[in-house]
Amino acid sequence: MTQKIASISKPKLSVNVLTQEEIEQIHEATLHVIEDVGVSFPSKEALDILEAHGAQVDRESMIAKIKGDIVMEYLAKAPPTYTLAARDPELDLPLDGEHSYLGTDGCGVEVLDAFTGERRRSSKADLMDAARVADYLEAISFHWVPISAQDTPPESRSLHELEAVWKVSKKHVQTESIVNKREMKAAIEMAAVLAGGKDALRERPILSIMQCTFSPLGHDGGSLEAGLEAARAGLPIGYMTMASAGANAPITLAGDLVVGNAEVIAALALMQMEAPGCPVYYAAAQTSTDMRTGAYTGGGPEDFLFGAATNLLADFYKVPLSMGAFATGAKEPDWQAAFDNTMSAFMAVSTLSDMLLGAGLLYGSRILSYEMMLMDAEIWDMLVNLFKGIVVNDETLALDVIKSVGHSGNYLGQRHTRKHMRERWMPKLIDRRPYNQWEAEKDGAREWARQKAQEILDTYHPEPLDPAMDDELMRIILAEELSD
């Protein structure tokens, strides 16, 4: 059975969020901030590299001020397009600026059991189940580690998480849970086992890395060093800002974009300084903060605007973008979740964000819900169809059939209708039943999503990872646990 992936390519709709002039204003403001205020790089290794490449570095405060020319000189070395490889080449994801791909969200700490509905702390076994369902779903093109394997040792947790996903899927994996150099080295070794060596891995990176910045205008030392390690190995590396308006970024949206932009492009320039030409990407999940409580919004017009605006910046810098989308703040797969996830995904795709993160979690990326994952897959499916737009040509104008049906009768029995009817969207979870039927059964999307998830968990068994390879992975993990 060949797996398929449902990406969105060459969308016919687009949204104008920022004018070219506005993009340039944000860019100029960003360079001004990087040069004048600086960005914090709390890592001696990072500061050494920055200083060697012309940055003005303060070792005490660990802040680097970099001239705009230098930032742009290094950013220009980033490849504008490259491919996220999968262990099955049919599942490769070309980041060619013409596709949007959906991934699972991460990294949650709890899971709603697919069978009992019980909410509990996530384990490695839960992670394997979640990744297996993600492997099944066409809507999911790649994995993030969706939930934390909290029953594994903290010092090797991110490695257990990789092993768990690799056991059940050949789709590309992008991990956001490796935040130190030591674990990154081990992860690279593990990926090399699966790829057939370090050179093969560089050629076809089956693993990519995502790191979070530390707003405002900063980074985490371990994340920097892990990223540098990834860059040296040729794994695509992205830095994600989650600059939150009013909390760790200005309350005004343009200012929020500037703060996040400074964090990200400074980090990507650093990666290029260390490994010129290494594949990098912009990553973002900017949001707003509820000023009444300090809560993370998890959805709202601000989030949706950031979702569309950011790819305009990524395009300006000619790098792919990994964009926070879906990821509702709702605690149940309800009206709020549907509203958040549809709007955010729509906006991110409307400007062709390359990677969307992601499906399947509730409450601000904290709780895995199988129901939500299936419902998110439905939303994605609807968007795949939406972005095909309205195609206008002789066949679709349908003049012949309009003439022949004329003023009486209908189109149901027409050959033209039969020829094209499967182009119309057919939902799996949206309920179109007559009222009385619904009233008699009183079931709907949530029940059907849950049932489907249960069916997948019960019956879908992807080809397991070669035991010899799995043993190699476990050997590397064990070595990590026994060392230091």
Place this chain on the structure above:
Amino acid sequence: MSQETLSEITQSILLGEGEDTVRLTQELLAADVEPMTIIRDGLMPGMNLVGDKFATGEYFLPDLIIAADCMKDAMNLLEPELVKREQAFQSAGVVVLGTVKGDIHEIGKSLVGTLLSANGFKVHDLGVDVETKDFIEKVKQTGAELVGLSALLTTTMVKQREVIQSLQEAGIRDRVKVLVGGAPVTKSWAEDIGADGFAEDAMGAVKIARSLMNA
């Protein structure tokens, strides 16, 4: 004159005009008005009004934080005066607060600190990436009744358990109530590690802190 000035101090807190709060406080001190009077009849009414407006949703967090900053600026002038008179401003409780070792996230923690201060607690904020032993030391040093521990990663969350164990080993576990928080922290985690309370946001932290103090 001083009655009017006290009202002006209250207004300055309400509007978040810290320069005025400081100037007016200095005026009253120079006029030999008692620091306790300034606090009780000038500053506290202002903070209480801010608190009321926050509770009804008219004021938001930035209003509260700015007002608390004005209060802090005034208290910086008044505290030495209280010490001279061997007086102390009665606090709702003493709290040692910090983000655990290995974790540098601070916004939530700082927000909790601000709200606790605004609600009359004396807060010792140790900052981020705090060594477990430093929490213990500070508790011993200040006689704190509450300890607040923040973590944003599942891998650093484990330090919250370590702090509780260290308090036990130091023989002072029964002298403090431990509050935990942070995005990955859940009720079941808090129960598992033997924390006394857990809050999901800053206001929740204040509620729990108050109820733990009254327990």
